[in-house]
Amino acid sequence: MRLSYIRFALTLLTHGAFAQGPHVCQPVLSNLLTVATAAQREAAGAKAIPPITDQQNGFAWPDTSLGVIRSDSGLVFFASDGAHHDQNNKYGSVTRTVGTLDNPLGTGSPVDVVISPNLTINPNYPIYTYLGGARVHAIPQGAPGAGNLLIVYHAEINTETSFYSLLGLALSTDGGGHWTDLGEIVRPNQPYREDLAGFDIGSEPLVVSLDREYFYVYFPDWIANGTTQPTTTTNVSVARASIASVYAAAGAQTPHAAAFSKYFEGEWNQPGIGGLSTDLNPNAGYAGDPNVAYNSALKRYVMINDDTQHIAYSESTDGFTWTLPILLGQDITGITGVNYAVAIGDGADPNLLGQEFYVFYTFSSAEGWPGNTLRRFTVTCRAD
Numbered sequence: 001m002r003l004s005y006i007r008f009a010l011t012l013l014t015h016g017a018f019a020q021g022p023h024v025c026q027p028v029l030s031n032l033l034t035v036a037t038a039a040q041r042e043a044a045g046a047k048a049i050p051p052i053t054d055q056q057n058g059f060a061w062p063d064t065s066l067g068v069i070r071s072d073s074g075l076v077f078f079a080s081d082g083a084h085h086d087q088n089n090k091y092g093s094v095t096r097t098v099g100t101l102d103n104p105l106g107t108g109s110p111v112d113v114v115i116s117p118n119l120t121i122n123p124n125y126p127i128y129t130y131l132g133g134a135r136v137h138a139i140p141q142g143a144p145g146a147g148n149l150l151i152v153y154h155a156e157i158n159t160e161t162s163f164y165s166l167l168g169l170a171l172s173t174d175g176g177g178h179w180t181d182l183g184e185i186v187r188p189n190q191p192y193r194e195d196l197a198g199f200d201i202g203s204e205p206l207v208v209s210l211d212r213e214y215f216y217v218y219f220p221d222w223i224a225n226g227t228t229q230p231t232t233t234t235n236v237s238v239a240r241a242s243i244a245s246v247y248a249a250a251g252a253q254t255p256h257a258a259a260f261s262k263y264f265e266g267e268w269n270q271p272g273i274g275g276l277s278t279d280l281n282p283n284a285g286y287a288g289d290p291n292v293a294y295n296s297a298l299k300r301y302v303m304i305n306d307d308t309q310h311i312a313y314s315e316s317t318d319g320f321t322w323t324l325p326i327l328l329g330q331d332i333t334g335i336t337g338v339n340y341a342v343a344i345g346d347g348a349d350p351n352l353l354g355q356e357f358y359v360f361y362t363f364s365s366a367e368g369w370p371g372n373t374l375r376r377f378t379v380t381c382r383a384d
């Protein structure tokens with residue numbers, strides 16, 4: 001299975017049928033590895049702090065793409081345990097582990113904590129049925145709140161048949177031991193209704209703009225169409241807020257999220273909560289959950305997205321004009337799935353990519369969470 005997956009992906013890449021403009025990186029895939037087996041996940045869940053309370057799903061980790069920062073103790077990983085948590089009566093969490101790129105679970109006890117309410121700022125907290133996050137931003141030295149952590153969380157509100165999802169921010173002042181809700185930053189253009197079909201907005205990182213003035217957040221948007229079905233969605237949209245405003249709001253006497261604005265028809269004139277947005281890659285053959293990172297070797301942004309069946313790659317010099325995605329790999333079993341794909345570098349800053357980097361993803365088994373694994377493959381960029 002491992003060899004057929006990589007071989008199949010490389011066969012697709014040699015055709016180059018999906019390229020739009022020059023991809024600086026012509027990805028070559030290798031070294032498909034399982035970095036957290038089902039048994040290792042179960043063992044980690046058995047010693048999680050506080051103890052897990054969902055006996056049906058067990059330790060449903062990682063239920064988001066991995067976030068990672070470097071600390072004095074090594075690499076610190078963050079992801080949601082998607083199981084139910086009695087502490088706040090919701091699915092999802094922020095789980096912290098200390099490990100390596102070969103073993104993100106490490107050998108210690110996972111710190112599996114929920115995002116605490118901040119009802120003065122976000123009265124919607126009680127109606128969320130899911131609340132979890134992973135992609136962490138460490139506030140740098142010299143900035144207000146230096147050393148604190150910010151995370152973009154994914155929240156869901158149940159509908160009659162599925163869920164409606166949105167993005168918010170949370171803050172940790174103790175390295176991820178506790179998290180406090182700062183409030184919502186992005187909702188789809190389609191307002192919430194109980195009769196809506198499902199819509200997954202993903203769970204993305206704060207991406208620093210080239211001029212280092214703004215945080216960008218990428219996401220698929222549902223443009224309201226008068227029906228309950230998401231038939232008018234964007235492949236990838238973007239919202240922004242100034243970095244200074246995000247830091248100031250998070251460090252205020254009453255911490256809260258700064259207001260984000262969506263990009264629409266050349267302007268940042270739409271509110272992050274419910275505004276309209278422009279599709280940055282309307283002709284993309286692959287879409288889904290867009291995870292963006294900067295590649296210092298390529299001098300451009302890289303987007304890895306997945307739609308539960310395919311993992312694809314695209315590039316941008318400015319964060320707005322994207323090449324058409326090319327396929328890196330896909331689930332060929334028809335009964336499992338690939339989820340939460342994210343690019344991670346192997347340098348001093350794991351959120352900065354180089355000529356070679358890893359793509360981590362959750363491989364979903366036919367038996368569900370008890371059999372799921374965390375896998376990765378290596379991407380090496382070569383020039384045409």
